[in-house]
Amino acid sequence: MKILVELTYYRPHTSGLTIYAERMAKALVQRGHQVTILTSRYDKKLPLEEFLDGVRIIRVPVLFRISKGVIMPKIGWLANQLIRSHDVVHLHLPQFDAAGFAIRGRLLKKPTVITYHCDLKMPNGLLSWAANQTVNFMNHLACLFTHRIVTYTQDYADHSALLKKFKKKIAIIDPPVVTPEISADEAEAFRKRILAGQKKYPIIGMAARFATEKGVEVLSSAMKRVIQVYPDAMIWFAGPYENILGEQGYFNRLIPDIRKLEESGNWQFLGLLSPREMSAFYRNIDMLVIPSLNSTEAFGLVQIEAMFHDVPSIASDLPGVRQPVLRHQLGEIIPIGDASALENSVINVIENVKKFPYSAQQLKSQYSPERAALRYEALFQEIEKEIFNKSTSKKEPQQ
Helix, strand or coil, X not given: CEEEEECCCCCCCCCHHHHHXXXXXXXXXXXXXXXXXXXXXXXXXCCCEEEECCEEEEEEECCEEECCEEECCCHHHHHHHHHHHCCEEEEEECCXXXXXXXXXXXXXXXXXXXXXXXXXXXXXXXXXXXXXXXXXXXXXXXXXXCCEEEECCHHHHHXXXXXXXXXXHEEECCCCCXXXXXXXXXXXXXXXXXXXXXXXXXXXXXXXXXXXXXXHHHHHHHHHXXXXXXXXXXXXXXXXXXXXXXXXXXXXXXXXXXXXXXXXXXXXXXXXXXXXXXXXXXHHCCEEEECCCCCCCCCCHHHHHHHCXXXXXXXXXXXXXXXXXXXXXXXXXXXXXXXXXXXXXXHHHHHCCCCCCCCHHHHHHHCCHHHHHHHHHHHHHHHHHHHHHHHHHHHCCCC
């Protein structure tokens, strides 16, 4: 099967969406499919076309940006070519260009599937508001014309303003999650490199981009109170944090308080980590926090990654985001934006760590990329049969 995957950003850009798309592309290639990624050339240093891990990547030149969005005049021309030469169209939302692909897929009778990762909420400002409204309208059009819409949880599907309009098209597929296996020595070497001889407990992990929706200020506020009880408590912030597109104002607003925590030895930015370093990160933290603020967070793949290593999660009570803790009973859920509740949960998790009722192997099987690929394959085949049956019924002569 020739599968065309279209999304605005792909690797090396780092976000939950791009990691999901990369894992799925690799898993489908391993199952014998041909996968083409069509995405933006958001960085002019990136090649226009390349093969990585058996996946063909085509990057479209960007004419200009509107906040986090990109305008790519050439993408329509490429869509016409590539949709005709592929068997299936797989779109990742939110994004501006998906509607055109969904319409073409419908007209050309190609099975078209959307993976809906989250709602879109742009930064404040008139231009951002206009862009947000435009993208939401295009997302609605894409959902109208696509054959199926995949999302991570029924919880999120039931609460998303957009997805509630397309209930009959919804399919729930657990996201693909995988972490490299590392030795105890490698995990210990990572700890020594980061701490440089310091004795810190507890180590509270956050793995995210430094972005408005992530609720970094909730964590920094809670941390001021946590260190009154545990003076040696430390935040490890794993992920890109400087020069994040569209987030500089947010960073500038929060960084003075965070610098104070850095100076006292209670906060450390780790930057973007490799997959093996992320495994070492999870092996060394005592808990993971997901203090997200709105529906641009729909699940939090890092929660499952942490649970692979028996690490509890403290997550906001957001649709979808609360599901890993509810499903797997490892961690706590806090009210959205509540720093006091986060502080209390951090202390409670430290003092009342419960044994994880699931084995890591159970979770790895449930969230394996291969299992997700099988579900997508079945979905593609189901749509193919529907299209074939409709075409056949139209050709049958009337009695």
